Amino acid sequence: MKYKQGNFIIANKCAIAKEIYSFEILCPEIAEIACAGQFVHIRAEGFTLRRPISICGIDKNKGTLRIVFEVRGEGTEKISQLNKGDTIDMLAPLGHGFTINENFKKVILIGGGIGTPPMLPLAQIYGEKAVAISGFRNSGAVILQEDFRKTGAETVLCTDDGSAGIHGFVTQPFEELVKNGGIDAVYACGPMPMLKNISGICKDNNIFCEISLEERMACGIGACLGCACRTMRNDEEYFAHVCKDGPVFNAEEVIW
Amino acid sequence: MKYKQGNFIIANKCAIAKEIYSFEILCPEIAEIACAGQFVHIRAEGFTLRRPISICGIDKNKGTLRIVFEVRGEGTEKISQLNKGDTIDMLAPLGHGFTINENFKKVILIGGGIGTPPMLPLAQIYGEKAVAISGFRNSGAVILQEDFRKTGAETVLCTDDGSAGIHGFVTQPFEELVKNGGIDAVYACGPMPMLKNISGICKDNNIFCEISLEERMACGIGACLGCACRTMRNDEEYFAHVCKDGPVFNAEEVIW
Amino acid sequence: MADLSVNVCGIDFKNPIIPASGVFGYGHEYEEIFPLEKLGGIATKGTTLHRRTGNISPRIAETPSGMLNSVGLQNPGIDHFVEKELPYLLQKNVVILANIAGSTAEECAEVAQKLENTDVHMIELNISCPNVKHGGAAFGTRCDLAAEVTKQVRKATSKPLVVKLSPNVTDITEIARAVESEGADAVSLINTLLGMRININTGRPILHNNVGGLSGGAVFPIAVRMVWQVANAVNIPVIGMGGVSSGKDAIELMMAGASAVQVGAAIFTDPYAPVKIIDEMNDFLDSKNISSVREIIGAVKPW
């Protein structure tokens, strides 16, 4: 594992939905080594703990990373006040990302709410081989659909209240795709009930499935053992750490 | 006593010496009632305690107050980062100011270092009747001399190292003036040893003398009893409070 | 508008917010900023039998998200309080908690006795004072001393008696149970934690008293824990405090088990803090469709 801490310039900032911000950050050394599924650990001024945010885009040519985050509390509020040209203090890239396999012919990317951003780098990798299913509370919360389309991936949009796309949860269109068969892998990030559901479906249908988990973190690099997550490895219970062993886990490993 | 707390716009900011800033703050309701010798209590973001800063100018027509402060630690550092157009959170005007007497014909204003700013409103009041003696570490730390001159007051400048004005402490020119006699009042603010010295000279020469003291404060309004200062009142020891009974005290009251 | 009223030991508070003893004097200074009537109650500055001058300055130091104070119970004495301060405060439509202290159990009882014929609503007995009889160990740090002083004050007063506990102890529930068993009608906590700061340029402690009491946001998690522990250990109400600076903090302390909440150091940062906290509590309850703040008292569901 290789990671760095430093202050990096915010090359671009925009609000892409209510209380949801997109930052493009100039950090060539980090962009160079970052992988889909990894995260960055951001310092929020005045707070003891950094805030983990998934990588939503990696542009090795421009030397930039993109992150998309929602204001959930005081820390993300503080980070959202940073502007283009300001520096952002990041410890990155962190964690264990998604398994990429060039031989996969059809992959499903499932993002729930603010779990959608980490799916975008996968869409960039898999392009037309990917179906990106995204679920949101309502039309006002929808993000990144245009970005997904640009990658060549097929997009399926759901909202809980039906105000945009399919009325219902992401599991609905997902189960239909499963019925049609031919899925090599499923990658998902979002609320725990959604992940549990998807993992169950994949298990039943014997589909390779990786999910990105969240846990409260301190160090972000595996030193403090703060972000434990119960998993099974080699038939033994293993307290894995979301920041180092994850955030991406094979769905079968996770003890729900 | 009347005071208000609010967020007021910084109409002007400038650095007037190394690490010394001057703010002009638009706060008509406060400027209206503020007096020479009072102070403002400023919130520094991220800190529990406000920072007390003397009033250095009152413009009732423009509705502005002026403050001049030095960066001494993290709180004043934070305040110094505010810019023109930003708002500043003040609780003001606070404390008991200087006694002004129109019948006084000759008054001496003595400021030591960052104790100089509260002398300026007095110079504005007394004009040509005032001699403003100011002492600084060196020429680089000299502030407000032009402002004093504009009031019509006579200015006497001293520096500890002789790099500007008289080489030596403010007590030197002050003692000479005392010898010449005719002084109705002395007003002083600065380091404790300086104040003690001046008070002694005034006592010996029977000159009315008021000094502005500093103490670490919490509430700033007399409620917490944090800023106690030992004084004598009516021949009894009295723990006065710098924020309410002061910051200006009659020099004879203070127990050194 | 949620119903913010609470009842502690039979006394009605229009809302649960009370400026803490020592930060609010006798109310006059903050009256310039907001009407005292807005408050649920006021805990007055700790008052002793005789006038005290307190400690030498500096008495205040800043710390990360908090502060130290070593005011040392400067106060004009109980007679002055009863004659000059209390009548004025009692005109306001707000519950008055007279915070009292002393160096011996007898002195505390005598102070309480002097309040017996007044209309003060409650007595808050501060047992964090060093007890001169027992070599300076604070009443609040030993069960036997805490019990003894509570017993004596209990005999001296028929007013609702709130005993204010010190957090500087190994097990605060023991002390709480000790004062409960001697007739305390409620406990309030936490008082300040003992701390120290040194000016590294001079090598001198910042406080002239060397050490002082830590309060403010820094102590909030300790307050939540102790309120929770004590609320589960005794059958009398708990008045919570320690680092509360927002309506959400107050809600959190009430969920932990507090029936009312005092606000101390936060008022130095923002003199409107108590009023702002009342408004924010109301907003939170409304947003959750909770009709009365009483529903959240002790509502935490431990894992």
Place this chain on the structure above:
Amino acid sequence: MADLSVNVCGIDFKNPIIPASGVFGYGHEYEEIFPLEKLGGIATKGTTLHRRTGNISPRIAETPSGMLNSVGLQNPGIDHFVEKELPYLLQKNVVILANIAGSTAEECAEVAQKLENTDVHMIELNISCPNVKHGGAAFGTRCDLAAEVTKQVRKATSKPLVVKLSPNVTDITEIARAVESEGADAVSLINTLLGMRININTGRPILHNNVGGLSGGAVFPIAVRMVWQVANAVNIPVIGMGGVSSGKDAIELMMAGASAVQVGAAIFTDPYAPVKIIDEMNDFLDSKNISSVREIIGAVKPW
């Protein structure tokens, strides 16, 4: 360049800064960020006789200028440590303090015994663990238990023995004297203060363990006070910690009486914190023309 070297119980440290136990794992993760050689020492993650999985998540909560943790001594057990972790760490030019813990005095002694034939430099015995034999009261909160566990571990090891004290006590000097009298070569303090946070939206404690240990800037004034008290109460060296995040903080703790300083939560805010602190200490000493950091140990002049 000031001389930053210190000597604690006969062991030379090139500088007084030591990442605290539990925040630094066994060093690997931070080695990506700076060479371990820069440090004075490393206190390794608390290790028990057998592997422990620790508490259920969430284990971390943020607090004003601090944090709570309830990791609960997750560790791979002493045999793993001795075989897999220690040899690597001992190659680095840095003092290794093996932090150990157990549920009984016997278990602690057994863990210490397993280190006897290693080259580890010091043992740091964490007595904040609940003692299963005595109904869960932490060793660190009772003099008799603290003395007993120190005695047993003392018998089991000839290594310099540092006993790490809990701040959750009425009088930390009593505990310090108790462990000193049973042969501790040094004490380290403070461990975390017990705290709690509640998620007011769910009504659940944020930590699955309900309560957790408070550390970070919030506790710094308490650490300064306790280090000062303990340094004045015992004749063995004190290793200070609690909320240190800058060179100035480290200087302050040393002035209070610490011979070396551990850095915990600050490393989460800034992974370079230990290295930055070393540089800042040097800058401060240079600016004051103090040639050796040893001159400032215990240099505070109380009023």
